[in-house]
Amino acid sequence: MAAQAEEIKKLKERLDAHEGPVLSVYLSVNPRYNTNQGQAYKIRLKDAFKGIEDLPEEVASPVREDVEGGTPPPGARTLVFFVAADGLFERYALQVDLPEVVRFGDPHVAPLVLAVDEHEPYGVAIVEAEEFRFFVSTPPVIPEEDRGETVGSGFFREVDLKPTGMYPVSGGSSDMDPAGRKQDANLHRFYKQAGEVTQKVVFGDNVRRLIIAGTKERTSPFREALPQQVQDRVVAEEHLATGAALGEIFERIEGVVEHVEREEEAELLNAARENGVRGIKDTVEALQEGRVYQILALWGLDAEIRWCDHDELAITEVAREECPYCGRETRVRPLNDVLVDLAAARDARVEYFVAHNEVAATPNEDIEKERVPDEPADVLRQEFEGLAGLLRY
Template sequence: MAQAQDLRQAITSMAGRGRPMLSAYVSVNAAIPENQERAYLVRLRDAMNDADVPKALQERVRESLEEETHPRARTLAVFAAEDGLFEVYRLQVDLPESCRWGDPYVAPLTLVLDEYEAYGAVVLDAERFRYFVVSPLAGTEGDEQIKGNGFREVDVDPAEPYPRGGMDQESSSRRTEANVHKFYKQLGELTRDLTLREGVKRLILAGPSERTAEFRDLLPNEVKGRVVAEEHVNLGGPEGELLDRLEEIRERAEHERAGELLAEIRESGVRGPEDTIKALQEENRVYHLAVLWELDGEVRWSDADGLAIMDITQETSPFSGEPTRVRPLTDVLLELAAARGARLDFMRGENENTDTLRDEFGGIAGLTRF
C-alpha cells in the first residue's frame, strides 16, 4: 500500500512539470507471443523515434531496459526527461502500448491505481498457511518478496496468534480435528486482517479440497463474500508449480468475471463507441467499461474541454471553439475513464468474451448507473 501512496505522489509531481518528458507504456508480459525474445525493446525503439524523443534520452532509456532480462511485470511505465528524471514502474496489469514526448501521460497509471482489484490467495492445509497478493504495482516492500507471475508473499509478523514455522510441537494433538478447527478459526481472523490491510477484493483458496472447504466455512463474513475460487492444489510440489497454478486460477476467475460483466452490460448498459463515449463523458453514467484490447479507431480530442468529438472532421470544438486534434480511441478512453472515475477492463485474446465484445458490442461497452 505504501508503494501506491508513493506512486500517487510521483504522479502529482510529474503532472506539475513544465518541461517535456517521455511517457511510455511497454508491454513486457512474457505470456504474449509478440513479446518473445524481448521484441518489446524493438517496438519501444521505433516508438521513441516516431515520437521524436531526443536521441540521447532514447539511448539512456534503452540501455536501462536492456539490462533487465526478466522485468517481472506485465507492463512497464517509463517516465524520463532530459533534466535527469528517470522512473520505471512495474505493473501487474496489461495495458495498451503508447509512447509520448511532451506533457506527462499519467492517465493509465492513475486508472490502474484507482480501479484495479487486487487478488489474494490463501494456501493452506492442516499445518501450513501462506498468503499471497497480486497488486497492480510490482516491487518489494520490507520482508515481502515478489514471486513468479507477480505474486507477492506476505511475511506475517510472528507475533500474530496462529501456529507458525516449527509445527512439530504437540504434533499428535494438533492433527486432531478439534485443533485443526481452532487453528482455522485463528487463521480466518488473520486472513480477514490481511485481506483488509492489503486491499484485496477477490480471494482464492488453495490446498486440499476438504481443508479449503472447512476453512471457507470458518471465514469471517467480511471476507467470505470475496472468495471467487476454491481449488484443490498439491502443496508438496515445487514452488514454481504452485505459483503457476495460482496464476491459472486467477486468470480463470478473471475470465469468468469478464463474462459476468458482459452479461450485465447486455441487460443494462451501453454499447458501441459513440453511445458509450456520450454516456461516459457527457452524462457521467458509465462506471465500468469493457474495451477490446485490439481496439482500432481515432477520434477528435479537445484539450481545452477535456472531451472527445466523434466527428473526425471537426477541427474545432463545438463546446469551446478551440482547436481539436486526432487521438487514438484507446488513449481517449483511458483519459476519460480516469477523469470520470470509471473502471476499465481490457479484454485480450480469442475467446467467447472477446467475440461478444467485438461482434455484439462493437469493441466497447459500458455498465451504467441508471
C-alpha cells in the first residue's frame, strides 16, 4: 500500500510538471452496472471523445485502442488513463468505483491520489467448523503483474497462515466426558492460536477494520478470544452457513463493507453538525486558514473556483479575476482539484461521499426514484450544500 501511494504521488508530481494539455480519462468498467453490459463503456468513451473539439487523434487513439482491444483485468471497476501528445501514456486499473470523467487540459489526478491515500485495509477472518482462513483487502490499484489473477471477488488476497494445520475439532462435549473435555481443550487452543495469528496479520498489514465470518458457534467464541486491541477493530460479525462458497462469502462481505462505510459517513455528518462548517465559501476559507482537519465533499460536485497560482490560494469570489493578495491574474479551476491541493498543504483529509443506491445504473447517475431515505450523500447535498468541514478549532 505504501509503495502504491508513493508511486501515485510521483505520478502527480510528473503530471503537475507537464506542460500539457493532458487527456485524463476515468472510465467505469464495473460489470455490476447495467450500462456496462455488453462492454457499452466502449461506446461511451467514443462519445466522450467526440465531445472534445480540440482533442488530437494521436492523443485519443492510444486510449481507444487499449479499451477496444481487450477486456479489463479481473476485479477492475475503473480504468484510468493519462495521455499527452509528447508520448506520455499512463494506465491504471482500479478496484474502486469512481465517477466517469473525460477531460483534456490540466491533468486530473486527484481522484486517483485519493483512491490510494484513503484506502484502509479490511481483514476478513473466516472461522469454519473445519478450518481458519484470513483475507486482506488488496490496494485499489491492480499491479501489472497481478492483472491476470483474482482471489474471491478480486478485492481480497488470502494470507498464507503459518503454522499450517490450524484446525478446530468439531463436536459437542460435556464436563463429565473425557473426550469432550479434550475437544474443548483443542478448541480453546485453536481459538488462542487463531487469535494470535490474526493479531500478527492485523498489525503487519495495518488492517484497521476486521470482519469475522462463519458459523455463529465459531465466530462468537473466536471474537471473545481475540486480544482486546484486535477486538476493538472488529466492525462486523457475519454469520454464514457451513461450507459456503467463497464467491458467496465475499458478495456478503462487500455488502457489509458498504454498510460499515455508510454508518461512518453518517457519523461524520453528525460531527459536522456539532462542530463543523458548511457550504463552499465558508468551508474553503476555513480550510485555507488551517482550521479544518477533514473535508466532507459530495463526489461529482459540479463547481468551479478561482485560483491564484502565485500564492496557491483559492479565491471564493468567482467573478474576481485578480488575486486580492498579490494582484496577479487568477484562473478558474474545478473545486475538487482545489480541495485536494489545499487539503494536502493544510494536512487535512478529504472524504468523498458517493451515492450507493443499488438502483443507480452508473456511478454518475443520480436517480431520485426509490432512493434510500437519509443516504449520507443525499444529506450532504441537501443539508450542507455538498461540502462541509470538521473544525480543529
